[in-house]
Amino acid sequence: MLPFARIAIIGMGLIGSSLARSIRATMPTVRLSVTDADAHVRARVRDLDLADDVADSAGVAVIDADLVILCVPVGAMGRVARDIAADLAAGVVVSDVGSVKGQVLVELTAALPGIAVIPAHPVAGTEKSGPDAGFASLFAGRWCIVTPPVGADPVAVERLSEFWRRLGATVETMDAAHHDLVLAVTSHLPHLIAYSIVGTASDMETVTRSEVIKYSAGGFRDFTRIAASDPVMWRDVFLTNKDAVLEVLQRFTEDLTALQRAIRWGDGDALETLFTRTRAIRRTIVDAGQDTDADDFGRKH
Ligand code: NAP
Numbered sequence: 001m002l003p004f005a006r007i008a009i010i011g012m013g014l015i016g017s018s019l020a021r022s023i024r025a026t027m028p029t030v031r032l033s034v035t036d037a038d039a040h041v042r043a044r045v046r047d048l049d050l051a052d053d054v055a056d057s058a059g060v061a062v063i064d065a066d067l068v069i070l071c072v073p074v075g076a077m078g079r080v081a082r083d084i085a086a087d088l089a090a091g092v093v094v095s096d097v098g099s100v101k102g103q104v105l106v107e108l109t110a111a112l113p114g115i116a117v118i119p120a121h122p123v124a125g126t127e128k129s130g131p132d133a134g135f136a137s138l139f140a141g142r143w144c145i146v147t148p149p150v151g152a153d154p155v156a157v158e159r160l161s162e163f164w165r166r167l168g169a170t171v172e173t174m175d176a177a178h179h180d181l182v183l184a185v186t187s188h189l190p191h192l193i194a195y196s197i198v199g200t201a202s203d204m205e206t207v208t209r210s211e212v213i214k215y216s217a218g219g220f221r222d223f224t225r226i227a228a229s230d231p232v233m234w235r236d237v238f239l240t241n242k243d244a245v246l247e248v249l250q251r252f253t254e255d256l257t258a259l260q261r262a263i264r265w266g267d268g269d270a271l272e273t274l275f276t277r278t279r280a281i282r283r284t285i286v287d288a289g290q291d292t293d294a295d296d297f298g299r300k301h
Contacts, residue, residue: 002027003159003166004093006060008065010058010080012036012045014125015097016071016231017134020050022167025136035061036131037072044131059087067163070096070108075236078107085112093156095120099183099233101147101176103240109149116156120146121179122169123187129230140168141289147176178242184244189252192245194226195234222297 007023009016012034023030031213034051035058036042046054055061062068062084070080077096088094093116098104101119108117124142126133144164148157161171176184201212201220212220238245262270 002030004030004067004161006033006065007029008032008062008068008070009034009051010036010061010068010072011071011076011130012041012127013071015135015138016069016124017045017048017050017131018136018138019069019071019134019167020045020096021134021136022139022279024050026166026168028157033061033065037076041131047185048131050131052129052140058083060120062087062089062092064089066092067160068092068094070094070098072220073230073233073236074104074190074240075099075232077104078111081108085115088112088115092116093118093160095160097122098238099187100241101145101179105147105149105176107176116153117148118148118152118156118160119176120144120160120164121183123183124169127225129233139164142168142169144171145179146171146173147179149176149239169283174233180241180244184248188241188245189248191229191234191278192238192249193252194223197223 001093007030009032010017012020013036016036018035022031023032025068033049033053033055035046035055036045042054043058045051053061058080066089067132068084068088072078072080077098081094084094094108095118096104096108096111097120099121101121105117105119108119122139122142123137123164124140135199146157146161146164161173164171197220201207202209204212216224259271261267285291294296
């Protein structure tokens with residue numbers, strides 16, 4: 001039996017539209033009702049035929065749904081939850097896909113008293129945005145971290161976990177604060193570094209912008225892919241995961257200072273030791289199936 005029969009998705013960008021496509025592919029009998037704040041996105045979703053109903057408001061989209069998934073930027077989650085509160089059906093499970101879990105959990109539970117709120121985060125995505133960027137296999141073979149609040153109904157948690165497993169994801173459960181610390185290291189800090197490096201390179205006066213672009217294959221271009229990620233989504237990630245990001249940033253700054261010292265004093269051993277350790281970490285990520293071993297990240301030349 002399917003874990004849910006009538007699903008509503010609020011926000012039809014990269015993640016929401018990927019979810020719609022993936023639900024259609026794996027659970028075709030599910031009735032899918034969606035909406036987005038942007039009228040152009042709603043029109044595009046209708047053209048792409050991604051759902052049974054494309055509602056003009058979140059309140060209309062969620063009526064009768066037994067699962068509602070919020071796929072909007074983290075900073076908009078609380079507002080959307082307040083908008084739909086009066087229209088939710090009895091017994092509904094409300095979840096989200098936000099990249100930060102602590103603040104979302106606080107805002108959703110405050111806006112939806114008495115409703116089963118079970119936040120989740122599929123650790124899958126690309127640097128693209130919008131409904132055309134989504135694809136059905138986005139979650140296959142990826143992790144989905146479910147962060148139930150203390151005292152959550154275990155049946156609701158299991159139904160949501162089963163939903164993600166049907167989309168091909170592997171589900172892990174952890175508390176929201178731990179999720180935010182783990183993701184600060186594995187995702188938020190790397191994005192911050194990429195935004196910073198690309199900003200620095202474009203501000204350099206002695207190296208021309210055309211030189212930066214021309215010789216970007218030296219490493220820079222891989223940072224530019226990450227730094228092309230959605231500005232609104234990432235603004236909200238840093239504003240809402242402030243404490244964990246500042247904690248890992250402090251560690252990173254100290255480690256960077258140690259590297260700076262090693263370079264200044266010609267300490268080749270320190271550099272080589274670190275670079276050898278990091279190469280081994282890359283190997284374990286490839287072995288775990290979290291990336292391909294293709295040369296140059298699989299680029300065609
Ligand atoms: P996206 O492509 O920019 O899509 C977000 C959509 O939500 C946009 O169409 C946006 O419309 C709409 N929206 C904004 N506020 C809304 C509101 N109040 N009501 C209804 N719709 C609203 O972003 P995304 O990449 O799919 O990200 C969505 C969520 O997934 C975020 O919380 C993000 O943290 C999380 N996530 C992203 C990734 C990733 O790699 N991208 C991975 C995992 C999780 P406008 O354009 O008009 O604002």
